[in-house]
Amino acid sequence: MRWCEMEINYNLLPLAEVLELVAARLNNKVGEMFHACAKGISDEHLSAQASWQKALEAYLTVSPIGRENGLLLLRFGKSLGSSDLSQQNNNIHFACANLDQALKKAVQEKESRAKIYRYLGIFAGLAVVLILY
Amino acid sequence: MAKINILNSQSLKPLMPIKECPAKKVIDNLFMPERAKQMTEIFAEELEHLEEIRVRRGQVILGRCRLKELKVPQIVLKEEMEYILQRLNQSSLYAWEEEYRKGYLTLAGGHRVGLTGKTMLQRGEIRALKDINSLNIRLARNVYGAADKIMPYIANKNTVRNTLLLGPPASGKTTVLREIIRTLSDEKGYQISVVDERSELAGMYEGESNLNLGSRVDILDGCPKAAGMNMLIRSMAPEILATDELGNKEDIQALEEALAAGVRVITTVHGQSLEDLRNRPVLASLLEKHLFETIIILSKSQGAGSIEAVYQWQNDGYERVRANEIPRRGTDSWSVGSRRLDLC
Structure with missing residues (x-):
């Protein structure tokens, strides 16, 4: 997202080019999604929104990001390419803030689950010791 | 007529x-x-x-x-x-x-x-x-030969006249200017610099010209005319400077500087007659200072590129060219049927 923002603001590159550049840097499943979206715009003459939705739906079938984050990205795509520079920036910032939030939440969840599993492990160990003696 | x-x-x-x-x-x-x-x-x-x-x-x-x-x-x-x-x-x-x-x-x-x-x-x-x-x-395109008939008013053996193409929107000014540039460059061998503010003359895309302006042309793409003209005079040492659609005071100042530097200028302006120029405060000085030696008026009365009149600066005034003064050419590749150019 931040790379997108940079290319859009400093180079005013067309969206398909921006997505291709970011895809080349990522070189993973997210990169493939960006590449598919760029192709949809340039080769299939789809609107940015339609192309983003198509690429995102394909990505969600292989990604573990969950429905909530999927909806977040889908909403981000609705404004893609059809708004002026300041609005486009606002949308990117909004999406980034939401994704940061989602990431923090995921990290917190991971930490709390890790604690639970750690306690469970300790209690299970204690239970085994008590049973044996 | x-x-x-x-x-x-x-x-x-x-x-x-x-x-x-x-x-x-x-x-x-x-x-x-x-x-x-x-x-x-x-x-x-x-x-x-x-x-x-x-x-x-x-x-x-x-x-x-x-x-x-x-x-x-x-x-x-x-x-x-x-x-x-x-x-x-x-x-x-x-x-x-x-x-x-x-x-x-x-x-x-x-x-x-x-x-x-x-x-x-x-x-x-x-x-x-x-x-x-x-x-x-x-739609922009090269119309080869579009300037053939007016070239004698613009260039002769040794010199190029400062020329203004005047016409309403869609009268073919840009297409004719493009062909004048190509002819002067390819056939007469002049070094030409072009300020193409709206990317219409050369159709530059990713550094390459999509329309043929000839082989001796330097193109400054997307640059405001006044700044571009000043820049090109200093950087490219052109013999001729060409630009499309002069309009504001800065453009006219840059034009005067180019002429003072000894560069020949070919350009276009929106308008239908010399009267139109006189009535526009910014452009009236073009006539008052007789900055152009040739003024060609185009219209779309018979399709884009119809020649309405040609004026030349002589005897302290702009004189309309008479039909019998038109130089004849060996091959008249552009003419339509048996019609002849009758300017008077």
């Missing part, structure tokens, strides 16, 4: 295969596939001569060429207009904000698309253009 339509001449170049036709490329690129097919069928053999395509929401599409208007049935609905706009701005509105604000954008190939819609104002100035409802796609 018989007039010659130099852009509609028979002769200019063999018909190009339809798939290479610039108009076909634009249609295929901008319109939905079914619409593009329909337009190609309706425009048919006129496709190569197409001058403009007008697209208005809620109306049929109109094509114009050689004084003919061709209608493409079925009105343009909101969805179709949105599709065309997305194709125009490459789904990247943010990248074209400035062009939207000015009301036009230039496509690869030098084709200019004019836009109208709802203007958003800020302190009395146009900040943005939204809800686009009308497009005028003006």
Whole structure:
């Protein structure tokens, strides 16, 4: 997202080019999604929104990001390419803030689950010791 | 007065295969596939001569060429207009904000698309253009030979006259100017610098010119005319400077500086007569200071590129050229049938 923002603001590159550049840097499943979206715009003459939705739906079938984050990205795509520079920036910032939030939440969840599993492990160990003696 | 339509001449170049036709490329690129097919069928053999395509929401599409208007049935609905706009701005509105604000954008190939819609104002100035409802796609192309008949008024053996092409919108000024530049460059061997503010003359795209201006031409693309003219005089040492559509005080100042530096200038201005120039405060000085030695008035009365009159500065005044003073050429490749250029 931040790379997108940079290319859009400093180079005013067309969206398909921006997505291709970011895809080349990522070189993973997210990169493939960006590449598919760029192709949809340039080769299939789809609107940015339609192309983003198509690429995102394909990505969600292989990604573990969950429905909530999927909806977040889908909403981000609705404004893609059809708004002026300041609005486009606002949308990117909004999406980034939401994704940061989602990431923090995921990290917190991971930490709390890790604690639970750690306690469970300790209690299970204690239970085994008590049973044996 | 018989007039010659130099852009509609028979002769200019063999018909190009339809798939290479610039108009076909634009249609295929901008319109939905079914619409593009329909337009190609309706425009048919006129496709190569197409001058403009007008697209208005809620109306049929109109094509114009050689004084003919061709209608493409079925009105343009909101969805179709949105599709065309997305194709125009490459789904990247943010990248074209400035062009939207000015009301036009230039496509690869030098084709200019004019836009109208709802203007958003800020302190009395146009900040943005939204809800686009009308497009005028003006197709740029080389019309080889389009300047043949007027070249004797512009260049002779040893010199080039400072020349102004005057005409209303869509009268062929840019096409004729493009051909003058190409002729002076390729056939007369002059070093020419071009300020192509709107990328219409050379159709520059990613550093390459899509329209032929000749082999001795340096192009400053997308640069405001006044700044560009000053820059080119210093950097490229041109013998001739060419630019399209002079309009404001800064342009005229830069023009005067170029002339003072000994550079010959060929340019265009919107207007229909010398009277029009006299009545415009900024442009009146062009006549008062007789900055141009030749003024050629173009119109679209018989199709784009019709010559209305040629004036030359002599005996302390602009004199209209008489028909019998027109130099004859060995081959008259541009002439239409038996009509002759009758300027008086």
